[in-house]
Amino acid sequence: MDLADLRAEYDVGALDTDSMLDDPISQWWSWFDHASENGVHEPNAMALATVDEGGWPHARNVLVKGVDAHGFVFYTNYESAKAGELESSGRASLLFSWLEVHRQIRVVGTVSRVAPSDSDAYFASRPAGSQVGAWASPQSDLIDDRDVLEGAVADIHARFGDGDIPRPSFWGGYRVAPITVEFWQGRPSRLHDRLRYRWQNNAWQIDRLAP
Numbered sequence: 001m002d003l004a005d006l007r008a009e010y011d012v013g014a015l016d017t018d019s020m021l022d023d024p025i026s027q028w029w030s031w032f033d034h035a036s037e038n039g040v041h042e043p044n045a046m047a048l049a050t051v052d053e054g055g056w057p058h059a060r061n062v063l064v065k066g067v068d069a070h071g072f073v074f075y076t077n078y079e080s081a082k083a084g085e086l087e088s089s090g091r092a093s094l095l096f097s098w099l100e101v102h103r104q105i106r107v108v109g110t111v112s113r114v115a116p117s118d119s120d121a122y123f124a125s126r127p128a129g130s131q132v133g134a135w136a137s138p139q140s141d142l143i144d145d146r147d148v149l150e151g152a153v154a155d156i157h158a159r160f161g162d163g164d165i166p167r168p169s170f171w172g173g174y175r176v177a178p179i180t181v182e183f184w185q186g187r188p189s190r191l192h193d194r195l196r197y198r199w200q201n202n203a204w205q206i207d208r209l210a211p
């Protein structure tokens with residue numbers, strides 16, 4: 001396959017400032033509902049980009065588990081590589097790639113940990129296997145082989161038996177509070193629509209960007 005010849009035409013929708021909702025979170029939910037109903041696989045998956053202390057960017061997927069006026073919440077290991085980068089910079093970018101509907105949403109924002117009670121509540125709602133997995137994986141660390149994980153899982157089962165599994169103190173949520181949110185809609189001939197919300201003077205301003 002010749003990558004140079006691989007291209008899709010985008011002709012399913014258009015964006016204009018007048019039809020955008022006043023705030024980007026309501027707009028995100030409107031697009032999320034549309035993506036969910038139109039065959040987007042895992043529409044709550046998003047790329048999370050962080051920058052390390054050397055200025056190197058790192059991106060990986062995580063699952064958004066809450067979106068409201070305060071921002072976008074996901075859960076992870078507080079001792080992972082991403083957590084170190086989130087805590088030292090206090091900043092992150094998120095990218096939702098809803099390619100089936102020719103859309104993407106880019107978020108830039110500031111980062112904080114969610115309240116421990118919120119992390120407890122979400123952890124308690126997870127399947128038991130995921131709870132054990134959170135305990136067992138020293139996320140981002142080097143490990144010799146898979147047996148290390150299997151051994152850790154056996155240890156966690158022995159420790160908690162059939163009882164409730166509490167949230168590990170090293171695992172919980174982060175919230176990205178947006179300062180900009182850009183909605184991108186593919187259009188024919190690469191003349192795509194890009195509308196960006198920017199928090200300014202205590203209100204959301206919407207600007208159009210060249211594609």
Ligand SMILES: Cc1cc2nc3c(=O)[nH]c(=O)nc-3n(C[C@H](O)[C@H](O)[C@H](O)COP(=O)(O)O)c2cc1C
Pocket residue numbers: 042045058060061062063064074075076077080081082083139140
């Ligand atoms: C679709 C998808 C969803 C994921 N969701 C999460 C998640 O919610 N939390 C998480 O810690 N890792 C998640 N991961 C794994 C991360 O991409 C990543 O491998 C891991 O968090 C370690 O990243 P780090 O070493 O940069 O900290 C997901 C991966 C994929 C492909």
